[in-house]
Amino acid sequence: MREIHPEDLEDIAVGAAILGTGGGGDPYIGKLLARCAIEEHGPVRLISLDELANDAKVVTGGAMGAPTILIEKIPSGDEMLMALRHYEDVTGETVDALMPFEAGGLNSCLPIVLAAQTGLPLVDADGMGRAFPQLEMETFNVYGVKAAPVAMADERGNLAMVETEDAAKAEFLARGICIRMGGHVSLINYPMSGETAKRVSVPATISLAQDIGRVLREAKRAKKPPLATLIDFLKATHYGHAEVLGSGKVADIARKVENGWSVGIVTIAPFDGSAPYSIRIQNENLSLERNGKVIAVVPDLICVLDIDTAEAIPTERLRYGQRVNILGIRVPEIMRTPEALSVFGPAAFHIDAEYAPLGGS
Amino acid sequence: MREIHPEDLEDIAVGAAILGTGGGGDPYIGKLLARCAIEEHGPVRLISLDELANDAKVVTGGAMGAPTILIEKIPSGDEMLMALRHYEDVTGETVDALMPFEAGGLNSCLPIVLAAQTGLPLVDADGMGRAFPQLEMETFNVYGVKAAPVAMADERGNLAMVETEDAAKAEFLARGICIRMGGHVSLINYPMSGETAKRVSVPATISLAQDIGRVLREAKRAKKPPLATLIDFLKATHYGHAEVLGSGKVADIARKVENGWSVGIVTIAPFDGSAPYSIRIQNENLSLERNGKVIAVVPDLICVLDIDTAEAIPTERLRYGQRVNILGIRVPEIMRTPEALSVFGPAAFHIDAEYAPLGGS
Incomplete structure (x- = not known):
């Protein structure tokens, strides 16, 4: 376990933008939101997959939408929290740990915001090892985890939930809702146990983002x-x-x-x-x-x-x-x-x- | 209280088609589904608003979609039940009574199907006194009842839920899901108490549909x-x-x-x-x-x-x-x-x- 402090965010944002492979949402917005959240609520605990309890209830989250919309219709910072509370309300479950569903830009930072707001640990891993445009494109799905329930929230507190067996169907339905919520929403999905998370996740991608940012920063300083x-x-x-x-x-x-x-x-x-x-x-x-x-x-x-x-x-x-x-x-x-x-x-x-x-x- | 038996359905379907004012979905399909359900599960108890307990938990339901789609993509008959179970799962509430959300065609009959399947009483009233094309166009909404949560199901068991304060927003989001579910879904919405139902509903519209059918049938017989x-x-x-x-x-x-x-x-x-x-x-x-x-x-x-x-x-x-x-x-x-x-x-x-x-x- 280590902590994420405001001074770590610049490196994470730089690295996450590279892992985003063009997408994942604007890292600048994510960095600012994460900084505000950590300054208000304190540092975030980042735990490795190894440190995750086998019986922990993990959910993954991030923003869905078109990046071109996202830089105009910026998040309020509370969407993920609303989506998480909606997930817990609807399922009656209590979540123990959070994980980004993709590595990239905004979507590496929003789970940091949520971890700060909730005090929950953030798992240093994700389901794409990069960013992909569709919800079913997750190692979680590849290795047998159900995408649904998908809990969704927009910046005005409108909520939705999708329940279906098939991850591609979850994507199709959630995308339809996303479009009607203005083209950009936050969501919580792929609930799984800690034991499953260890088997199906791409490990250490938040650390990797931070390392990439650090390597670039140090190279520049060393000319x-x-x-x-x-x-x-x-x-x-x-x-x-x-x-x-x-x-x-x-x-x-x-x-x-x-x-x-x-x-x-x-x-x-x-x-x-x-x-x-x-x-x-x-x-x-x-x-x-x-x-x-x-x-x-x-x-x-x-x-x-x-x-x-x-x-x-x-x-x-x-x-x-x-x-x-x-x-x-x-x-x-x-x-x-x-x-x-x-x-x-x-x-x-x-x-x-x-x-x-x-x-x- | 009176019972709806299979021999009542022809008159109800004929009258509901007139109240549907062109819409509400094909009454022929609704009549067949209601007949099957009553033959399998027994007659449906139809209660007036006066007979409804003030503290009863009432929800309304019906199909959403384009009638032109509905006659090609016909309901399985279990969508409403799936939507109701989803509603109860998500909210943790137990429903005491059902009401159609509109009077018209299929949508007067589907709540009969659901009442037969569940054994719940059906309230002789609705929120449109006819059929309208949009969810917010309900006397329920006019007189202060929230449309959401809206629980939705398609014929394959895919489920969705919308939570929002505004009925027009509920319509917009649910319609988006409906389109992605193939243009026709069943839904449960407008939860309210029996006391509220008495204040905000258009009374006696199932009886009226049946009376219209009976009047036409008797007129023909009497030349x-x-x-x-x-x-x-x-x-x-x-x-x-x-x-x-x-x-x-x-x-x-x-x-x-x-x-x-x-x-x-x-x-x-x-x-x-x-x-x-x-x-x-x-x-x-x-x-x-x-x-x-x-x-x-x-x-x-x-x-x-x-x-x-x-x-x-x-x-x-x-x-x-x-x-x-x-x-x-x-x-x-x-x-x-x-x-x-x-x-x-x-x-x-x-x-x-x-x-x-x-x-x-």
Whole structure:
């Protein structure tokens, strides 16, 4: 167990934005909300999966919606708490521990807010090892945990709940509610025991986010190249491999809100005038293509980073002319099994490509 | 208290279809489901508002969706029971009595099905005195009862729940879920005490439906003109006035499913070649116009009846060439107050007309 204090949040936000692989919601908002909550309620206890009691009741949570909506319709900070109270009211259960359902941007920070507000411990793990755009795309679902009940709250205190056996159906119904709640809501889902959480979660992703932020911060202070330092660091983690996939200037962004998601294509033109890269987006970056060839694809992470700072640019903040590196990060083993790929591999996004792990397996 | 037996259902279905004013769902399906349920579980106890205990926990229920979807995607008959069980699970309450939330077609029959399945008494009343297309359009809401929690179930057992203070918001969120559940679901809502139910409900509407069916049946057997007999009968009820507003042939039906409702315009051409009537539809018939003048408008009932039998033709069964009478029925006093008209008068449907009760007030 260790504590999360306000001074930890900058590193966590920087790292979470990279793990968000373009999505997961704006980390700046998340960082501010988490800082307020910790300053008001005290530090958050971060526990590893190993420290979690087997009989603990764990729920996961975060925000659902289009990141492009989220930066306009910002959270009040109380939605997660309302969703949690609704979950407890409806089920009659008492929750013992919280876990982010994804690693990325806002969604790494909102569970910190909730942990501060409730005094509950936060489990250092998640169900995506990155951000994905759909609720069923969770290692929890891959390895047999039911997504429902899904308890939802908007910023005005309107509440909803979905109960269904199938995680994709839970996603479809919850997304419909999310759209009618204005395109952005907070939710609590995937209730499970501590014992189950140890089996089905991607471990240590909050620590990883903080480490990524720290590595970049220290590299800059030491005048070392931040991206190369980050890649070296990532190779030593359970992710195991990272590489620069391309560089260039953002030349075009075709992006719209469709079915409650930000979807589109970003074109990045290399500085040498060679063939452009295109990144397919559904909230997150899904695939990187060049000359009609898929270079990287889900579940591996495709991160668009500022060329100078190596900090992530989320999809909703992409602008014409930004100079970027495209970083690829291989996902951990637990996300590369056949069962996992059937839930969040290329076919799940109707992308006609075979998944081949970056750096080989 | 009296009992509803299978032999009562034909009259109830015929009368409910008229009160449905074009909507409320196909009464044929409802009649068959109610017959099966009563044959399996025994007769249903129908109690008047007066017989309802003041401290009884009453909930209302029915189906939500587009009637045009409902005749293709027919109910399994267990949705209401699943919605009720979900309501009780989620709230921890035990329900003592059931009430239809609208009078009309399927939605007068489904609560009979549920009453048979559960053994609970059915209250002879409802919240619309007719059918309306939206959840907030209830005398319950007009006179201060909260619509939520709204418990919902589809035919596959997928469940949802909405909790919000505002009835129009409950409608908006529940409709979103309804659309994602395939355009037709069953729901339980407007929980209230027996004491409140007595104050806010339109009384005796199941009895009225049965009486309407009986009057038409007896008129036919006695070779009396059914429509004239029905009008005489209605004048003696708490509705107080009915009249033929026009006659003709269905000349055009422009109808589509939009935002989860059947919406459109029906054109009826008089036999003498004079100016046609047009009826505006949102699940139910909302207004009757001719030569740009509004002849009748919500909340009054506009019923399209077969010219020979005086039985109602619901909007989803309208076909080119049908020969029809258009019957207008004034709503009871409780539905004509300024508060009531603000919730389900012309302005609530964006119809630019003043409401003037048929037959004067």
